[in-house]
Amino acid sequence: MATHDIFEKNSILLAIGIVIVISIAGLIEIVPLYFIGSTIEKVNGMRPYTPLELAGRDIYVREGCYLCHSQMIRPFRDEVERYGHYSLAAESAYDHPFQWGSKRTGPDLARVGNKYSDKWHRDHMNNPRSIVPESVMPGYSFLAKTEIDASRYAAHLRALNWTAQPNGVSKNDTGAMYTKAMIANAAADMKAQAGETDSDEAEALQKRYGGKLNVRDFDGNPDKVTELDAMIAYLQMLGTLVDFKTYNAKANLR
Amino acid sequence: MAHKEIDHITGTETTGHAWDGDLKELNTPLPKWWLTIFWITVVWAIGYMAYYPSWVIGDKNYEGYSKWTARADVHKALEDAQARLAPSFAKLQGASLADIRNDADLSRFATKAGKAVFGDNCVACNGTGANGVFNGSGYPSLVDKDWLWGGKLEDIIETIRVGIRSGHDDERLNTMAAYGGEDGQLTAEQIRNVAGFVLSLSGSTLEGADINKGKAVYLDDGGCNACHGDEGKGGTADVPGAPNLTDSIWLFGKGNVVSSITHGRNAVMPAWDKRLTPAQIKAVAVYVHSRGGGQ
Secondary structure (H helix, E strand, O other): OHHHHHHHOOHHHHHHHHHHHHHHHHHHHHHHHHOOOOOOOOOOOOOOOOHHHHHHHHHHHHOOHHHOOOOOOOOOHHHHHHHOOOOOHHHHOOOOOOOOOOOOOOOOOOOOOOOOOHHHHHHHHHOHHHOOOOOOOOOOHHHHHOEOOHHHHHHHHHHHHHHHOOOOOOOOOOOOOOOHHHHHOHHHHHHHHOOOOOOHHHHHHHHHHOOOOOOOOOOOOOOOOEHHHHHHHHHHHOOOOOOOOOOOHHHHOO | OOOOOEOOOOOOEEEEEEEOOOEEEEOOOOOHHHHHHHHHHHHHHHHHHHHOOOOEEOOEEOOOOOOOOHHHHHHHHHHHHHHHHHHHHHHHHHOOHHHHHHOHHHHHHHHHHHHHHHHHHOHHHHOHHHOOOOOOOOOOOOOOOOOOOOOOHHHHHHHHHHOEOOOOOOOEOOOEOOOOOOOOOOOHHHHHHHHHHHHHOOOOOOOOOOHHHHHHHHHHHOOOHHHHOOOOOOOOOOOOOOOOOOOOOOOOOHHHHHHHHHHOEOOOEOOOOOOOOHHHHHHHHHHHHHHHHOO
8 A cells, every 4th residue: 555655645746657657558559650661561653742732632621621531441342342442551651641530421532533524523612512412512612713822832842841851851852752843843833733734844843743643724724723723633633643553462461 | 554454344454544533445355256357358358469460579560370450351352252243244244235135133233233333433423323413514414315425335335444535545535626715716606606506406596696607607617517417416436426416415504505615515534444344344334224325
């Protein structure tokens, strides 16, 4: 009995004791994930979000899309048959924060990229019930009317680099999520991706980011880069990056 | 506490603390049944951790005695389902439309499998039950007899496989150009006239349109007949994809004909050959074909 007297009589020690005890489970369960080499699968095709896609992602988060839509196909037969290959950890490599989610009022969006046409997304964002009468999703018609300020995205990319390299990025961009060239051209890249498919700027953008890139006028309004451009650009690339032809699922069982 | 203090009324040990001089607390032991279950769960947990992946050793997962993984489970479930369905899908792949119609089991299988694929992938644009969204929405009904790219089973399969203006290498492609605007081929007046002429083919009228002048535009200045045919009956095998203008089905709306000619129309259907297997494409084509419009 005397052994715990000290905790009963000293509230600071009691608080410290509580913190230590409840930390144990977290330390054991979470910390090793940072060190296991096998947490993130080796895949081909992943690249950081382009500025336009990133803007779409920001709108997705701003509007709370995650409250009804998850972006995680669980490893169950019914989900795989409906949505496609179950989501990989590698596919969230550039997500800060991730959009996994555990509640679905609407369908999972992890692989919605290239599933529907841009016009479908335009109509659907404008008024979901105009094409899906059963839908309970609110309309987001204002996205098409709101222009994006491309100039602030260089700072945004720079900030995201800190999530990859908390101590800053070295001079030669080693380990950087966004290279210096990507940051310097952020505003131009954003305009290029929502513009002509075969422009020089689009080619430069493609070269900088590599991988599969959708370049076109997403919102049907070639004069402006709107939030709808960004939103559709984001939705149309979701889940399309990883090259599953070169992915060895059997080697990544876990 | 060296010696145990027993409360003389209950016969139970006390905790040894005393408050206010003589107030003491009983230290009643836990019930046996509760303690037994507690120790069983502890033993169970140790066995569970040995059997299932549970620990990290160095930078590796301990795989557990069972080597169980969620991903292996789903792969097995998918392989089992595939093995179960493979004979039916193989039969469907090799079957002609007549074969499917003559075989009640195969027909039922194809329609059911196709309906599932349709529900997961196609209803967003083509509506629950394939009846489109509404006349004029730009998303076609698949239950009527109006087919832009062919209503035979093979045509439907090809359309699903490669899509329409989808960017696929073999995409189905034609262009309804924009005829209006500042550097358009036609003036606003000509467009109104030709729209009036086109609408007159199905017995409708358009206010302020000169049908005779419109017909001249249709056949000459606009060159509409190159794709839609001299009689407006739509595309042929040589020039597919142009809608029949003499029926009362208007994909983009009867009230939008002027707008269609002015701004052009180039709706997109994605290609599905990367998402669906050939057998799934055939099944969903059979389902669509069976909805009433198939030729």
